[in-house]
Amino acid sequence: MENYKGIKSFDELLDKKYGKIGTEKRNEFEERAHMFIISEMLKQARKEEKLTQEQLALRAGTKKSYISRLENAKGNIQLSTLIRIFETGLGRKIGFTFM
Numbered sequence: 001m002e003n004y005k006g007i008k009s010f011d012e013l014l015d016k017k018y019g020k021i022g023t024e025k026r027n028e029f030e031e032r033a034h035m036f037i038i039s040e041m042l043k044q045a046r047k048e049e050k051l052t053q054e055q056l057a058l059r060a061g062t063k064k065s066y067i068s069r070l071e072n073a074k075g076n077i078q079l080s081t082l083i084r085i086f087e088t089g090l091g092r093k094i095g096f097t098f099m
Contacts, residue, residue: 032073038082039073045090046071060089 007013015021018029046056046067053067060067061084069075070085086094 035073035076038077039071042067042085043071045086045092049090051090056085056089060085 004013004016007016014026014029018026020026046053049056051059053071054064057064057067062081066075067085070077083094086092
């Protein structure tokens with residue numbers, strides 16, 4: 001197990017475990033983390049609307065298997081598809097903040 005003694009912030013922990021921002025390992029971690037967040041938001045919104053994955057897929061013009069892969073953070077998603085799923089399938093607006 002790695003030694004985390006002396007680490008004072010979450011950023012320092014990420015640097016130690018995955019490398020500095022911009023390194024390949026850190027970029028892979030960040031990408032997986034973002035996909036996980038999107039998948040949880042999608043799953044929560046679908047459940048709040050009391051929809052099955054199949055019902056959401058029909059509304060959004062996609063397949064149940066695609067919704068399942070997204071909810072399990074197992075696939076890449078195009079921005080246009082993400083917007084369509086949230087806006088057409090769930091009736092929700094989404095926004096993005098760029099840093």
